Amino acid sequence: MSNRNIGTIILLLGLVCLVIGGIFIWQSIDVKSNVVTQMKIMNESYGGQPEYLTIDGEIIEYPKQIDGIIDTQWEAKYVADTLMAHRLNPDEGYPPFTEMERDDPARATVIQGITMETALTLAQVGFGISTMALGIGVFMLIAGVAFGGTGLVLRRKE
Numbered sequence: 001m002s003n004r005n006i007g008t009i010i011l012l013l014g015l016v017c018l019v020i021g022g023i024f025i026w027q028s029i030d031v032k033s034n035v036v037t038q039m040k041i042m043n044e045s046y047g048g049q050p051e052y053l054t055i056d057g058e059i060i061e062y063p064k065q066i067d068g069i070i071d072t073q074w075e076a077k078y079v080a081d082t083l084m085a086h087r088l089n090p091d092e093g094y095p096p097f098t099e100m101e102r103d104d105p106a107r108a109t110v111i112q113g114i115t116m117e118t119a120l121t122l123a124q125v126g127f128g129i130s131t132m133a134l135g136i137g138v139f140m141l142i143a144g145v146a147f148g149g150t151g152l153v154l155r156r157k158e
Contacts (some may be wrong), residue, residue: 003154003155004111004154004155004157004158006154007143007150007151007152007153007154007155007157008151008155009149009151010147010148010150010154011147011148011151011152011155012151013147013151014143014144014145014146014148014149014150015144015148015149016144016147017140017141017143017144017147018141018145018148019144020108020137020144020145021136021137021138021139021140021141021142021144022137022141024133024134024136024137024140025133025134025137025138025141027133027137028064028130028131028133028137028152029134030126031129031133032126032130032135033125034122034126035123035126035127035130036071037071038123039069039070039071039076039123040069041154042119043069044069044070044119044120044153045068045069045070046064046066046070046075046078046079046080046082050055058072066078066079069089070120070123072127073123073124073128073131076120076121076124076127077120077124079120080116080117080120080121080124083113083116083117083120084113084117086113087110087113087114087117094106094109094110094113097110097111097114
């Protein structure tokens with residue numbers, strides 16, 4: 001096989017990598033936008049103190065106040081952890097859901113807390129997947145440029 005044919009194959013591989021990289025980056029932007037849009041629709045916000053109580057009772061100060069809609073992975077994690085700590089804190093008076101009686105009046109409050117925690121955890125996962133897809137897309141673009149350049153050099157050698 002000649003250098004020209006090998007160069008053409010590598011050049012095509014580079015084009016495929018560029019297309020796949022673009023798709024990954026587009027998907028990354030789309031997923032992040034979708035998560036933020038859903039958070040806005042559900043009006044997921046937190047205006048409490050910039051600290052939360054861990055399950056062990058330790059108070060941890062959050063480095064900044066969350067103002068408005070929760071729109072980052074770290075804000076989603078912080079608020080989900082805060083909700084869980086309050087829900088599981090024995091001083092707040094809520095037993096674990098599995099230990100509650102069916103007619104317990106606090107059962108609805110605990111279910112709401114679990115639902116909000118789950119939504120925030122899913123948002124955190126969505127933000128993480130978006131970041132991962134962006135990284136893969138950028139890598140694929142770099143690989144596409146490298147393959148394309150190599151293919152062009154090999155095609156010109158003959």
